[in-house]
Amino acid sequence: MKRTLAIVLTLVLALAVVACGGGGSNIVGKWTPVMTAEQKELVEQLGVEVTQIMEFMSNGTYKAYMDVKGESTLPFDPDEVSFEGTYKTEGDKLTVSMTEGEKTESFTGTYKIEGDKLTIEVTDTSAASISDGKLELTRVK
Numbered sequence: 001m002k003r004t005l006a007i008v009l010t011l012v013l014a015l016a017v018v019a020c021g022g023g024g025s026n027i028v029g030k031w032t033p034v035m036t037a038e039q040k041e042l043v044e045q046l047g048v049e050v051t052q053i054m055e056f057m058s059n060g061t062y063k064a065y066m067d068v069k070g071e072s073t074l075p076f077d078p079d080e081v082s083f084e085g086t087y088k089t090e091g092d093k094l095t096v097s098m099t100e101g102e103k104t105e106s107f108t109g110t111y112k113i114e115g116d117k118l119t120i121e122v123t124d125t126s127a128a129s130i131s132d133g134k135l136e137l138t139r140v141k
Contacts, residue, residue: 027089027111030055030140031118046074053140062087062096094120116141 031054035043043050049069056062065082068074085098089111097106107125111118116139 026113027087027094027118028056028058031137032140034136034138048074050074051140054137056087060086060088 032052033054048071051067051069052064053067054062054064061084063082063084083098085096087094087096089095092110092112093108094111095106095108097104099105105126107122109120109122109124111120113119118137118139120135120137122133122135
């Protein structure tokens with residue numbers, strides 16, 4: 001069960017990371033993915049408050065990590081599932097890249113921001129943990 005939870009949280013974080021773009025756009029700032037009911041239930045079972053954060057900097061880099069409030073009861077080290085990379089936007093098109101060791105994964109897609117909601121449509125990906133589809137995030141205030 002703990003291993004399954006760690007995998008689910010890692011995949012949600014990876015999906016969110018690979019689904020954002022920036023480089024001087026209005027996407028700069030902190031965002032958190034909207035979790036499914038199943039994902040929320042798994043997080044609640046941990047008995048600790050966990051927030052996934054995707055932070056996009058104005059220099060075209062991003063960092064994704066978990067913010068854990070209180071004493072961590074996670075069955076893994078949250079720092080081990082953090083990611084860093086680069087992103088770029090052109091109009092509503094975005095490209096995101098993440099390098100780990102000698103392996104680079106990337107994706108392209110379109111994004112739209114309405115108020116505090118960011119919607120990403122992934123259209124092409126080389127990231128094994130990401131599939132084409134839709135992802136929604138909310139701006140962290």
